[in-house]
Amino acid sequence: MSDAVFGNRAPVGAPMSRVDGRLKVTGAARYTAEIPIEGVHHAVIVGSTAANARILDIDTSIAEGMPGVVKVLTHRNAPKLPAQVGKPPASRVLTLLQDDVVHYNGQPVAVVVADTLERATDAAHRVTATYDAREPLTDIRHAGRKEYRPESANKEADSASGDAAAALSHAEERISREYTTPIENHNPIEPHATIAVWEGDQLTVYDTTQYVVGVRNTIAKTFGLPADNVRVVSRFIGGGFGTKGSTWSHVPLAVLAARETGKPVKLVLTRRQMFGSTGARAQTEQRVTLGARRDGTLVAIRHESVSYTSRYEDYLEPAAVITRSLYACPNIETTHRLVQLDLGTPTFQRAPGEATGSFALECAMDELAERLGMDPLELRLKNYAERDPESGKPFSSKSLRECYRVAAERFGWARRKATPGAMQDGDIAIGYGMATATYPTNRSKASASVTLTSDGRGGIDAVVQTASQDIGTGTYTVMTQLAADALGLPVERVRMELGDTRLPPSPSSGGSQTAASTGSAVEAVCREACVRMAADGATDPASMAAWLSRQPGRTLTVRAESKAGKGDDDYAKHAFGAVFVEVRVDRALGEIRVPRIVGAYAAGRILNAKTALSQLIGGVVWGVGMALEEKTLVDPRTARYMNANLEEYHVPVNADIGALDLQFIAEDDPHVNPIGVKGIGEIGITGVPAAIAGAVYDATRIRVRELPITLDKLIMGGGSAD
Amino acid sequence: MPVTLRINGRPVTLDVEPRVTLLDALREQALLTATKKGCDHGQCGACTIHVDGRRQLACLILAVMLAEREITTLEGLAAGDELHPMQAAFIEHDGFQCGYCTPGQIMSAVALLNEPCGDSDDDVKECMSGNLCRCGAYPGIVAAVQQVRRAGAR
Missing domain, CATH: 3.10.20.30 (Beta-grasp domain)
Structure with a gap:
């Protein structure tokens, strides 16, 4: 296989196949719900059928008498838990059967525990509740809405540099447009799942999560336990995309059910239950106002975003944050307002803010380019930011110009016609579109340990441990490469252990930060081990093995922490890219196909060319879904999710994805972090919806400003032709 | 019972x-x-x-x-320690990320080898569209299937 090309050394960057690949293609990788636990019982959540309501009555008598049922928990018999002290949004405000208040449809109102899944499911269907429900609010676009600026949310709500109002009033050209994005659900193929096992006052939680340490902290707080009593394990995670970054209500409910029944309890959400209580991307309404000189120079940008949150917690979809840093402009104003709806709290979803915000900003740039009679790419180059407009700092590195150039050339952007609707192929209208992609480079404190052992035959085995997670991103693989490289060992001699709170703590697998954070810790600890051995003159594998064989147990263990240090704030840190798309629209049917997408991205050092490319591909596929397919529908009468399944909530299927020509631009960044990497998990989705919207306009002269761009909006005139 | x-x-x-x-x-x-x-x-x-x-x-x-x-x-599917060619091809072409849809993808792909599916990539995409991959590993999946088909495996 291709690994053989690199012999038994896989230098960082090589396209090494996943170290957990064999486990995944043989079915040997055990995901949370598959951990065998003797005597495990099954818990099934009963979700409310109302929102904005109080429970008048809940009847569990039939369920309790059914075969195999050992417990039915409701707000009437659930033990009172310590008041929640977590700080949103990382620690979410949960709904844990503590009172009769029902905020959202699908909120847990009972938990049934039985000896088999079928018996628990059957009994759950026999629990009946009646509600005093008031009319719910389910859409931010309603009359008389109350907007507010969140005081303490996940992001700063407002920003202002210069004087956007004054600059707009004097601008030679000005456009102001409104764009909307719908509620979108993450829908990882593996549903949320938890197994809780109590042994005395010691608790083990197997959970499918992007953040084992976060789950441990939430459970410890929720149950008033010392953190050391709680172990959380998550070795394989079937996709997360943000929904598994927080600890949602079903996790403590599984723990509670296990404690109240004295049984190990497994709780797996149904696909329907994945809508409501585990977050979603918030619906947004964004107005972008651009002022420019006739030569295309931006003089002012105003980006105002309204999104929803729940009645019980502020979560801000930071859609306008991207506008603070993307284009050079002296006057930039951004605002975020929230509207409370009777839905579950929304949450992070792949490129939270950047995905929604880049749709609005980049579509507006296209509309301005058209007004000015400029090529959309030319307008972006005209306003290229050499320094970060928000902080005024230099970028640690920025290769966006090269991304534009390479992607435009590979795409054939020069063949673009200046007039929309100019390219036809029989009944098919062809359009080109492009957009800028960007995502900030985040880093959090992380720690890792390495244990080196002499095998007694001149070889060394390394075990590297950190409580990070591999949600499909390739963490096991790239950390193995980093460690092997730093230690000078073949990758086969390095074993990576992740996903267990007994290992040195690491941050959440979110914000595209794992390589930068955990990777820096893994490299640091391996280098530290080498330094210790080098102090005794052991500097090559043979002398290191000899040194180790003289140690007690023939072994050395080193642990280290890595975090941003002095001078780290001197630079603005972002990955950038450029994405170009071609669409083909059937003029009679309105059917939109995307036969090809070309993208070039600069994201610092690439640790594994194969898994990194998959990250880009995944992000771009999400961009296609966001542009053309994804929308969660809510019944305005009951706040019930109407397409809470994988048939009617449309995600891209294989046949939806055309040729993807994606590549990384080499970028050497000595400032960004010790290992020179930027995040690559989220940048792929950014820009794609705007590029597709621009291409659809180029093909049809219909500007759809409301995602998703479905064929009805082309046939029925849901967009606007201008 | x-x-x-x-x-x-x-x-x-x-x-x-x-x-x-x-x-x-x-x-x-x-x-x-x-x-x-x-x-x-x-x-x-x-x-x-x-x-x-x-x-x-x-x-x-x-x-x-x-x-x-x-x-x-x-x-x-595997014969002891020896992977089925489709399993090996999925690893080689990175036809997955999280791996959760992968068993279904591979079982579909192996069945497809004996189905009247056309030769082109588009045919494979169509025949594999009953298997969702939320990680979006579709290009790798198609490459893996085509490699195995062209090698004549069953």
């Missing part, structure tokens, strides 16, 4: 209620967990298995319906 299923060439006797799906019987009772549950409604393809060599969705079949039939799950 007791039912004896032939799974991966071996008889397995389970005691299941008539309402138990093959998927839950495999995962919860036989502890054969390669077959995944993504939607439980026949919409995602994660539970794709072979029944008498043809691809089926285990979540839409009751376990008691399959006595006397030959059931193959992903666990039965």
Whole structure:
């Protein structure tokens, strides 16, 4: 296989196949719900059928008498838990059967525990509740809405540099447009799942999560336990995309059910239950106002975003944050307002803010380019930011110009016609579109340990441990490469252990930060081990093995922490890219196909060319879904999710994805972090919806400003032709 | 009620209620967990298995319906330590990220080798569109399937 090309050394960057690949293609990788636990019982959540309501009555008598049922928990018999002290949004405000208040449809109102899944499911269907429900609010676009600026949310709500109002009033050209994005659900193929096992006052939680340490902290707080009593394990995670970054209500409910029944309890959400209580991307309404000189120079940008949150917690979809840093402009104003709806709290979803915000900003740039009679790419180059407009700092590195150039050339952007609707192929209208992609480079404190052992035959085995997670991103693989490289060992001699709170703590697998954070810790600890051995003159594998064989147990263990240090704030840190798309629209049917997408991205050092490319591909596929397919529908009468399944909530299927020509631009960044990497998990989705919207306009002269761009909006005139 | 299923060439006797799906019987009772549950409604393809060599969705079949039939799950695909060419091709082309839809993808892909699917990439995409991959590993999946088809494997 291709690994053989690199012999038994896989230098960082090589396209090494996943170290957990064999486990995944043989079915040997055990995901949370598959951990065998003797005597495990099954818990099934009963979700409310109302929102904005109080429970008048809940009847569990039939369920309790059914075969195999050992417990039915409701707000009437659930033990009172310590008041929640977590700080949103990382620690979410949960709904844990503590009172009769029902905020959202699908909120847990009972938990049934039985000896088999079928018996628990059957009994759950026999629990009946009646509600005093008031009319719910389910859409931010309603009359008389109350907007507010969140005081303490996940992001700063407002920003202002210069004087956007004054600059707009004097601008030679000005456009102001409104764009909307719908509620979108993450829908990882593996549903949320938890197994809780109590042994005395010691608790083990197997959970499918992007953040084992976060789950441990939430459970410890929720149950008033010392953190050391709680172990959380998550070795394989079937996709997360943000929904598994927080600890949602079903996790403590599984723990509670296990404690109240004295049984190990497994709780797996149904696909329907994945809508409501585990977050979603918030619906947004964004107005972008651009002022420019006739030569295309931006003089002012105003980006105002309204999104929803729940009645019980502020979560801000930071859609306008991207506008603070993307284009050079002296006057930039951004605002975020929230509207409370009777839905579950929304949450992070792949490129939270950047995905929604880049749709609005980049579509507006296209509309301005058209007004000015400029090529959309030319307008972006005209306003290229050499320094970060928000902080005024230099970028640690920025290769966006090269991304534009390479992607435009590979795409054939020069063949673009200046007039929309100019390219036809029989009944098919062809359009080109492009957009800028960007995502900030985040880093959090992380720690890792390495244990080196002499095998007694001149070889060394390394075990590297950190409580990070591999949600499909390739963490096991790239950390193995980093460690092997730093230690000078073949990758086969390095074993990576992740996903267990007994290992040195690491941050959440979110914000595209794992390589930068955990990777820096893994490299640091391996280098530290080498330094210790080098102090005794052991500097090559043979002398290191000899040194180790003289140690007690023939072994050395080193642990280290890595975090941003002095001078780290001197630079603005972002990955950038450029994405170009071609669409083909059937003029009679309105059917939109995307036969090809070309993208070039600069994201610092690439640790594994194969898994990194998959990250880009995944992000771009999400961009296609966001542009053309994804929308969660809510019944305005009951706040019930109407397409809470994988048939009617449309995600891209294989046949939806055309040729993807994606590549990384080499970028050497000595400032960004010790290992020179930027995040690559989220940048792929950014820009794609705007590029597709621009291409659809180029093909049809219909500007759809409301995602998703479905064929009805082309046939029925849901967009606007201008 | 007791039912004896032939799974991966071996008889397995389970005691299941008539309402138990093959998927839950495999995962919860036989502890054969390669077959995944993504939607439980026949919409995602994660539970794709072979029944008498043809691809089926285990979540839409009751376990008691399959006595006397030959059931193959992903666990039965490799010959001992030697991977099926499709499994090896999925690794080589990175036809997955999180790996959760992968068993269903591979079982679909192997069944496809014996189906009247056209030669082109578009044909493969169409034939594989019953298996959702939320990580979006579709290009790698198509590359893996095509490599195995061109090598003439079955």
